[in-house]
Amino acid sequence: MKPVCPFVKAARPDDVSLKKTSESPKQHIAQDVKAKQESAEPGIVSPKCPFGYDSQTFKLGPFSCMICQALLFDSSKCVPCSHAFCKACISRFKDCPLCGADIEKIEPNPDLQTLVDRFIEGHARIKRSQSDEDAQNEKKTITYEDVSLERGAFLVQQAMRAFRAHNIESAKHRLSLCAEDIREQLDRMGNTSELCSQLGAVLGMLGDCCRALGDSVSAVSYFKESADFLFKVQTDDMEIIHTLSVSLNKIGDLKYHEGNLEAARSYYSQSLDVRRKKLAGSPSQTLDVAVSLAKVADVDRNLGDESMAVNGFQEAVELLESLTLNSEEVGLENRRISVLEFLKNQLDSKE
Structure with missing residues (x-):
């Protein structure tokens, strides 16, 4: 069974001392994606993001915050220029980083955040049949995956970007989504080594987020749970x-x-x-x-x-x-x- 998310080898957000392996995380992800594609069912192709987001490359899109370079979290817009950023990111500025206009106030942008949340929820979860019969009948059979490998890598990538930019709440939210995905898989498949190692890594990152936020109680809880799952991995x-x-x-x-x-x-x-x-x-x-x-x-x-x-x-x-x-x-x-x-x-x- 292939891992849900290829971040077993990823460093923690604040773990600068972690020894680099001979292959980069990008190479690990590319290899796992290739393996998944080779083992996929005939007539099924991997989903592509219409906005160009890709877990293997660095891209920004219309749902990105230009400050932390991750997907928008708690989307807010500057008044009067209306440029959108994460609230935590733009709150550090007195003028808009994009246009230079003075920021008179910052307003929530719930409609945009709803779009971002819907995009995250559906990201890389769909496989489309490409059979000849479907093409002739102009029908598309859509099958929803439980959790895709691309989605896990995508969420961790966004969390790491946000953490490095000190947007900790954003990082915590993305990692929580990833942990939920893996827990669902654990409920169905049991405590496999792959899933335990992945969840252990994500829980450790969540502990880092809580520690950065000054919540030592939650940090200890996450680190303990991380260790429990990693102890199960032989x-x-x-x-x-x-x-x-x-x-x-x-x-x-x-x-x-x-x-x-x-x-x-x-x-x-x-x-x-x-x-x-x-x-x-x-x-x-x-x-x-x-x-x-x-x-x-x-x-x-x-x-x-x-x-x-x-x-x-x-x-x-x-x-x-x-x-x-x-x-x-x-x-x-x-x-x-x-x-x-x-x-x-x-x-x-x-x-």
Whole structure:
């Protein structure tokens, strides 16, 4: 069974440290789309968007916000020029980014938003029969898919654009739609590895959105649910493992800032266990293990267990000092040096 949405390998919106794979997300999407097309029923063609939106390419259309470059959310228009943008985006401006006119006020544009919502609801959900008989009779048989691969990629793409432009509510809404699609599939097909990994990734992104909005309770809830689904996936895929460990670490971070150190240590330790088991000599995974060791050691120090903290910091230092990177891995080397410097500072502070 093919995945519903090809974003298993996609980085979280705020996960800038995620190691890039040899193939770009665009290449993964293209390969999955091709595979789906090859396995499709005879006489059925993949749907094309009449507005030119495509999950594989960057395009803006009449339903796009020119500021965040994602589909309009909470559509609003400037007065007097009437140019439309997302409310969160245009609220940062005093004059229209398109025409330069002074903005006297911002008004809701519910009619346009209704069109956008209807477009999202129907996007890439239709397959049309192209049989000779239908062509002769000028009839078109329309079959609605449960959830299409293109729709999932499309929603995640729009969410990522909105998140990067700090339109968090828009990103959250698109990801929620995607999660609903996958949950419907789970209800029908059960907890398959593909669906669990996809839902785990989307829930983690939703956790990032809630954290960005300052809603730590909802963020923890999403991260926990993300981890639950990713734990069900029996895989050696490093990106899925990374996503699982990141979800656990982010719960630990939120608990740490709440002052719940015992809970923070529990989640940091779970993340460390996941990373240890899947280390397999990968440089990026070795760095991840060192970071997890540092997080656990930091909590141990705050809990008053200095000997455990020192042991953790020293183990992390030894890991990084033994790590050899080639000249092409500049990003990893810079990260290794930065983490190593932090660890040595932690050890020096208690000498």
